[in-house]
Amino acid sequence: MTLIREAGFGAVASEAPAPRRLSILGATGSIGLNTLDLVAAEPGRFEVEALTAGRNVHQLAELAIRFSARVAVVAEPSAYLELRDRLAGTGIEVAAGPEAVAAAAARPTDIVVSAIVGFAGLAPSLAALGSTRILALANKETLVSAGPLFLATAHQTGTRILPVDSEHNAIFQAFEADNAAMVSEVIITASGGPFLRTPKADLAAVTRDMALRHPKWNMGPKITIDSATLMNKGLELIEAYRLYPVSVDQLSVLVHPQSVVHGLVRYKDGSLMAELGVPDMRTPIGYCLAWPERRPTMVKPLDLSSIGTLTFEAADRDRFPCLPLAEATMRRGEGAPCVLNAANEVAVEAFLADRIGFLDIAGLVETTLDKIDAEGGLSEPQSLAAATELDSRARKIALACL
Numbered sequence: 390m391t392l393i394r395e396a397g398f399g400a401v402a403s404e405a406p407a408p409r410r411l412s413i414l415g416a417t418g419s420i421g422l423n424t425l426d427l428v429a430a431e432p433g434r435f436e437v438e439a440l441t442a443g444r445n446v447h448q449l450a451e452l453a454i455r456f457s458a459r460v461a462v463v464a465e466p467s468a469y470l471e472l473r474d475r476l477a478g479t480g481i482e483v484a485a486g487p488e489a490v491a492a493a494a495a496r497p498t499d500i501v502v503s504a505i506v507g508f509a510g511l512a513p514s515l516a517a518l519g520s521t522r523i524l525a526l527a528n529k530e531t532l533v534s535a536g537p538l539f540l541a542t543a544h545q546t547g548t549r550i551l552p553v554d555s556e557h558n559a560i561f562q563a564f565e566a567d568n569a570a571m572v573s574e575v576i577i578t579a580s581g582g583p584f585l586r587t588p589k590a591d592l593a594a595v596t597r598d599m600a601l602r603h604p605k606w607n608m609g610p611k612i613t614i615d616s617a618t619l620m621n622k623g624l625e626l627i628e629a630y631r632l633y634p635v636s637v638d639q640l641s642v643l644v645h646p647q648s649v650v651h652g653l654v655r656y657k658d659g660s661l662m663a664e665l666g667v668p669d670m671r672t673p674i675g676y677c678l679a680w681p682e683r684r685p686t687m688v689k690p691l692d693l694s695s696i697g698t699l700t701f702e703a704a705d706r707d708r709f710p711c712l713p714l715a716e717a718t719m720r721r722g723e724g725a726p727c728v729l730n731a732a733n734e735v736a737v738e739a740f741l742a743d744r745i746g747f748l749d750i751a752g753l754v755e756t757t758l759d760k761i762d763a764e765g766g767l768s769e770p771q772s773l774a775a776a777t778e779l780d781s782r783a784r785k786i787a788l789a790c791l
Contacts, residue, residue, distance in 0.1 A: 409499040409678075412439040412521070414490065414513050417448045419608055420504035420527045420553065423670045425452060427678060430687055435678075439493040441505070441513070444468055450475035460484065462493045464509070491516040500678065502553070503528045506611050507734050508780050511535055515773055519546030525677035527553035529621075529628045530734075534727040535776040536631035537769060550632075551677040556625055557632060558673035559652030559664035569634045574655040577625050578645040579704060580605045580668075582617040585646060589708045595747035597740065605648040605668045614737045618750055619704060623715020624733075627726050630719055637720055642712065644702045649691065667691050710751040718758065724767040724779050725758065731783035732757035739791055757787040 411428065415421045421440075428435045437456040442449040444465040450472060453461035460482035463472050469485035476483050484493070487509070494501060494513035501517040502525045503510055510528035515538075517524050524543070526532070531539055543550050552558050556577045564572065583602050584592060600617040601610060608616070615621035622642045629640055643653075648668040655661045666672045667689060675686040706713045711733075718729040732754040739745045745753065761767065761783055770776035 408434060408436045410438050410497070411435045411500045411502070411678075412437070412441075412493065412496060412498045412517075413502045413504065414439075414441050414494055414510065414517075415443070415502075415504035415506065415527075416440040416452055417442040417445040418504055418506065420502065420670060420674065424502050424504070424674050424678070425456060427671055427675050427686060428456065431684070438496050438498050441490045441493050443505070443509075446471045446475065453481050454479055460493055460496070462489045464490050464505075487512065495520045497521070499523065500525060502674070502677070503531070504553070506530075506609055508534055508730060511539075511776060512773060515539060515542060518542050518548045521548055523549045523551055523677070523680065525551050525553050525674070527674075529554060529624050530730050532628045532631040533624050533730045534780060535770050535773070536627070536726075538771060538773070538776065540631060551680055552628075552632060553670075553673055553677055554625065554628070555651045555666075555668070555670065555673050557628060557652065558676060559650075560629065560633065560654060562664045562676070563652060563654040563662040564633060565654075565656075568656065571657045572633075572635060572639065572654060573657045574639050574641060574653075575629055575633060575635050576641050576643050576653040576655065577622060577629060578643050578648070578650050578652060578701075579619065579622045580616070580648045581644045581646050581704075582619065584617060584708075585644065587708075592708065593746060593748050597743060600740075600747060604646075610741055611734070611737055614740060614750075615733070618711040618747070619709040620711035620715060620733055620750070620754075622704070623712050623718075624730065626716060627719045627729075640719075642704045644704050645699070647696060647699055649693075649696060649699055650701075665691055665693075711754065714751055714755055714758075721767075723769045725762070727770060727776060727779050728758055728761050728767070728783040729754060731780045732787040735784050735787035735791075744791060753787055753790055756790050757783055760786050760790075 413421045437458040439460045440458045441462040446468045462484045466486045473483045491513045494517040498521045500523045501521040503514045504527040508530050511531045514531045603613050626640050650663050653663045669688045671688050718725045736750040736753040
């Protein structure tokens with residue numbers, strides 16, 4: 390302790406730091422609301438620049454007023470008048486439409502939290518690069534659909550990418566960049582979702598309501614269904630392959646029902662480093678908001694004695710075919726992950742609308758991949774326009790297969 394004090398660690402600043410300017414893309418979703426919960430817990434630490442939402446005008450207006458946002462943007466163009474009326478007289482700027490969301494993302498800030506679900510988050514995430522110091526990325530589809538383009542742009546503009554997903558945030562904390570050559574394996578954990586113990590024969594009868602009952606995490610419907618099919622782990626493998634200097638063969642998934650260990654990094658010297666915490670997204674969000682420091686959050690401490698036992702098991706790729714399908718797509722590379730994501734979004738939406746069964750999700754994704762591969766043109770998207778075109782093609786094929 391004496392040496393640490395003499396080295397100057399733990400020194401108390403003589404005055405409070407200037408507030409960090411913050412924008413949240415997808416403010417009314419679970420990530421956005423958890424972020425604002427942390428902002429509310431530290432008055433004066435943040436200034437909210439922009440808040441965006443898909444179509445939840447009522448909640449967006451309430452949040453914009455409560456947090457004194459400079460601008461509020463709704464992605465649905467037809468919702469503009471309602472948002473304008475709700476914020477009349479507040480001095481808060483109002484806009485609507487996908488282009489307006491991207492423009493809000495490009496406003497100068499210290500931190501942008503990108504939490505728009507799905508491919509829709511790609512354009513705003515790209516727009517934020519160069520206009521913010523830190524992009525806290527909760528939109529895994531950005532890296533899946535156009536990872537090389539996105540990361541190259543981030544490098545060119547100097548924006549630092551911090552992963553918000555609990556698994557990748559855990560890996561980020563455990564991955565020693567200076568010792569990357571000594572990493573032998575990166576392990577992503579999975580709760581196993583609501584059907585971890587469900588026999589394969591019973592999965593055909595799974596309903597929308599059954600699939601939305603996640604045992605550990607409170608998430609939006611799309612991500613919850615992805616968790617039930619284990620597609621979310623497949624997407625996270627692709628995300629990890631983009632984020633970290635590892636090969637495909639160095640990535641793996643381990644089922645951990647307690648959801649306490651969020652990610653692990655194995656080193657060639659035999660060390661296995663893990664990040665542990667209660668299943669609460671405010672922990673990884675808070676880490677990103679405070680980085681490179683650490684700040685207290687209201688998340689309750691992890692009590693290992695009350696948990697008692699932590700268990701781990703291999704993922705069942707036979708009962709959950711979305712996982713090996715995503716792994717094969719990751720190995721295929723080029724534009725295949727973009728197609729995988731687009732087809733999965735169509736499939737999940739169709740399942741939520743009771744148009745297809747639970748087991749049909751993987752089948753629709755695989756059929757779409759096969760059809761678009763047969764057509765050719767699966768090259769890696771080199772621009773937003775190219776990624777959008779490939780995403781659109783995949784959606785049209787998937788919809789035609791319903």
